Amino acid sequence: MVIDGKSIAKEIRDKIKSEIMQNNYKPHLAIVMAGNDEASKIYANTKVKACKSVGIDANVFYFDEDEEKKYIAKLEELNNDTNVHGIMVEMPLPLSFNKQRTYDIIDPYKDVDCISTYNMGRLFAGNPLYIPCTPNAILYILKNLNIDFTGKHAVVVGRSDILGKPVAKLMLDLNMTVTQCHSKTIDLEKYTRQADVLILAVGKRNLVNGDMIKDGVILVDAGITEYDGKIFGDCDFDSVERHCHYITPVPGGVGPVTTSMVLLNTLEAYKNAIKNTYRERS
Incomplete structure (x- = not known):
């Protein structure tokens, strides 16, 4: 039997949309990408479209392959922006980038794809903030x-x-x-x-x-x-x-189910923010 991922994804998104509308939530996802990979641009725009369909604000920040310093500065800016609740690094990063350093700059409570060392450690310890x-x-x-x-x-x-x-x-x-x-x-x-x-x-x-x-x-x-x-x-x-x-x-x-999980984790990040749990490190 062929599994219909689109149907499963819609079921998840409908639940997310309902929760956002019922509670008047205002989650915001920032997607950051570097380079000119056309497929990555398509995936990023797909995420933005999916976000908007359920009531999540989303935008994409683009950088050239030789703009690692500006890229890092943007991540730090987004960490400190209380109106941004989720941050996602669009893959792949340019080969010239220090990937792990990039991942670890993201505030773990905004790291909705669980790519930082901190969040991966929590996952393997059995106490994840989010699941990749x-x-x-x-x-x-x-x-x-x-x-x-x-x-x-x-x-x-x-x-x-x-x-x-x-x-x-x-x-x-x-x-x-x-x-x-x-x-x-x-x-x-x-x-x-x-x-x-x-x-x-x-x-x-x-x-x-x-x-x-x-x-x-x-x-x-x-x-x-x-x-x-x-x-x-x-x-x-x-x-x-x-x-x-x-x-x-x-x-x-x-x-399609992966895209829905991006939305779900962004919603969870928003709820973490409104519960004032950002700076807790258990």
Whole structure:
């Protein structure tokens, strides 16, 4: 069965919009990006459109690749702006930027994608302020299936700090046994064929095909690759679909739910602000 990410995303957004309207909330998200990556500009504008659809104010600040100092100054300015409740760094950052320093400048209570060392530490300690948006989207999709995942074998392909590693942690929280694969894994198929839940988070088209999975697997494809003007995930969808109990398509699967998680975290950041919790560091 193909999971309809757009339908799930709409359900989340409807709840967010209702809460904002009922309470007359005024959340504000700032998106900061550097460079001229056209896909990133599209993603940023998509987030702005989604924000406005639920009553969240949002704007994008653009910088050139050689404007790291100005970029950092803007982040610091946004940290101190009480009218801004969420800050999001639009990926990818230019190679010349010091990525971790950039992430760690963001006020943790405004870090709605959970990319700072502080917030990632809280996540792995089991006491998160926010859950990173794409991992949280994957978690939400799985929970929405109403399946008991206790004892299931989850295989995560990908080990990035902002997706592969945190989503593996979230699968552990569902009481699954987790195997994490990556670019140096020998005989990837050996592991993907064992998966009850297979999560792809690499960004490599056709990385996994139908011969590499077992029947009845739940496959969540969070990979994104642009090829010949089209968007693809990490799996060869046509060859794997018939083997899957559930599968997320690309596009239309994890992506729309991830955008909704941006909205949800921004709302949570706003509620943190109105509860005067900004400077608490538990």
